[in-house]
Amino acid sequence: MSAVIATSASNPGQADRVNLLGLPLAAMEAFFLELGEKKFRAQQVLKWIHHHGVTDFEQMSNLGKALREKLAASAEIRPPEIVSQSDSTDGTRKWAIRVDGGGLVETVLIPDGSRATLCVSSQVGCSLDCSFCSTGKQGFQRDLSAAEIIGQVWLAIKSYNGFQSGKGRVVTNVVMMGMGEPLLNFDNVVAAMDLMMEDNAYGISKRRVTLSTSGVVPALDELAKVSEVSLAVSLHAPNDALRNELVPINRKYPIARLLESCRNYIDAQKDTKRVVTVEYTLIAGVNDQLEHARELAALLKGFPCKINLIPFNPFPQSDYCRPSGNAVSRFWQVLVDAGYIVTVRTTRGDDIDAACGQLVGQVVDRTRRSQRYRDAAQQDENRVG
Ligand code: SAH
Numbered sequence: 001m002s003a004v005i006a007t008s009a010s011n012p013g014q015a016d017r018v019n020l021l022g023l024p025l026a027a028m029e030a031f032f033l034e035l036g037e038k039k040f041r042a043q044q045v046l047k048w049i050h051h052h053g054v055t056d057f058e059q060m061s062n063l064g065k066a067l068r069e070k071l072a073a074s075a076e077i078r079p080p081e082i083v084s085q086s087d088s089t090d091g092t093r094k095w096a097i098r099v100d101g102g103g104l105v106e107t108v109l110i111p112d113g114s115r116a117t118l119c120v121s122s123q124v125g126c127s128l129d130c131s132f133c134s135t136g137k138q139g140f141q142r143d144l145s146a147a148e149i150i151g152q153v154w155l156a157i158k159s160y161n162g163f164q165s166g167k168g169r170v171v172t173n174v175v176m177m178g179m180g181e182p183l184l185n186f187d188n189v190v191a192a193m194d195l196m197m198e199d200n201a202y203g204i205s206k207r208r209v210t211l212s213t214s215g216v217v218p219a220l221d222e223l224a225k226v227s228e229v230s231l232a233v234s235l236h237a238p239n240d241a242l243r244n245e246l247v248p249i250n251r252k253y254p255i256a257r258l259l260e261s262c263r264n265y266i267d268a269q270k271d272t273k274r275v276v277t278v279e280y281t282l283i284a285g286v287n288d289q290l291e292h293a294r295e296l297a298a299l300l301k302g303f304p305c306k307i308n309l310i311p312f313n314p315f316p317q318s319d320y321c322r323p324s325g326n327a328v329s330r331f332w333q334v335l336v337d338a339g340y341i342v343t344v345r346t347t348r349g350d351d352i353d354a355a356c357g358q359l360v361g362q363v364v365d366r367t368r369r370s371q372r373y374r375d376a377a378q379q380d381e382n383r384v385g
């Protein structure tokens with residue numbers, strides 16, 4: 001536990017107050033217009049919240065007293081509550097965050113030189129039940145609100161006193177690779193990602209915000225119309241029979257449809273150089289054989305992608321095993337020989353995992369998810385130049 005806990009509100013907000021933390025620019029403007037105020041107030045308040053970390057309207061010195069009082073009566077700025085924090089010797093910092101209703105999620109910041117990647121959760125649990133995923137084993141509890149999603153960025157910056165001027169950026173990259181399937185919480189995730197990229201808020205470039213999905217095709221098609229974030233897709237198998245077992249949503253949206261949707265997403269971007277990151281968790285004896293690698297190479301031929309191989313992180317409720325280093329290398333080699341850019345995630349220092357296990361005890365397998373977060377950050381390192 002640390003002093004940062006004092007930065008988060010401990011009382012649930014009043015139901016009738018709007019939490020301004022989660023409002024992107026357009027919604028904030030609508031809020032002010034409805035209040036009978038000028039639209040430009042939205043930018044001022046966004047800056048107070050996301051540039052300066054201010055949660056008290058009284059501190060917003062460029063708003064008149066009457067407006068400050070009006071805001072205090074109808075709105076609030078309320079980040080989620082940090083219940084604990086742990087620091088690794090390798091610089092990784094991890095928070096367990098309690099959201100309204102008692103659910104817990106995790107957020108992890110992985111600094112690496114001038115880069116620092118924040119892994120953000122989008123849901124409490126997940127309904128998609130991928131066979132190798134500890135979050136899936138918990139089942140689904142609820143969607144996070146936009147305030148709870150962007151609140152993870154806010155809390156991370158606050159915990160490093162990063163809102164003070166003159167400091168470098170605490171968070172340079174965001175990956176939506178924490179708990180949950182982001183495309184099943186579409187509106188809130190899009191609103192939060194808009195705030196990540198909004199100049200009046202965090203101003204992170206679209207290439208440095210990555211959404212990872214297991215393949216909710218209709219939502220991905222919608223995303224192409226409203227967002228330009230980087231895309232990662234959790235493939236994990238080179239054919240439908242195997243993917244149906246590992247990623248059950250494949251039965252609804254099979255590989256061909258998913259890849260077509262990914263391609264449409266890339267084509268919709270103005271930026272011609274973009275590629276999809278294909279995530280492939282290698283599970284010993286399940287999807288890590290040479291024939292799988294060859295099949296994957298053939299499947300992705302001509303598809304604009306990079307491939308990230310993630311050796312499976314075991315957890316108690318799972319019978320799967322991590323493949324040997326040799327098995328991973330052989331798989332990697334087949335793909336490299338076929339001309340792909342392929343990265344393999346390696347294990348990094350583990351020293352906060354034990355502490356993580358104590359953070360939110362009843363939730364399964366904190367330890368392994370922590371490794372997953374580091375994997376995600378490493379994937380991101382390779383994605384953004
Ligand atoms: N729901 C989204 C984002 C969260 S999962 C998705 O599925 O893409 C983030 C990444 O971690 C995904 O690629 C997921 O497949 C991977 N992952 C989940 N459990 C894992 C495990 N036990 N070992 C290795 N990777 C895992």
Ligand code: SF4
Nearest residue numbers: 126129130133136214
């Ligand atoms: Fe959900 Fe992603 Fe885990 Fe699948 S891998 S259960 S979609 S969080």
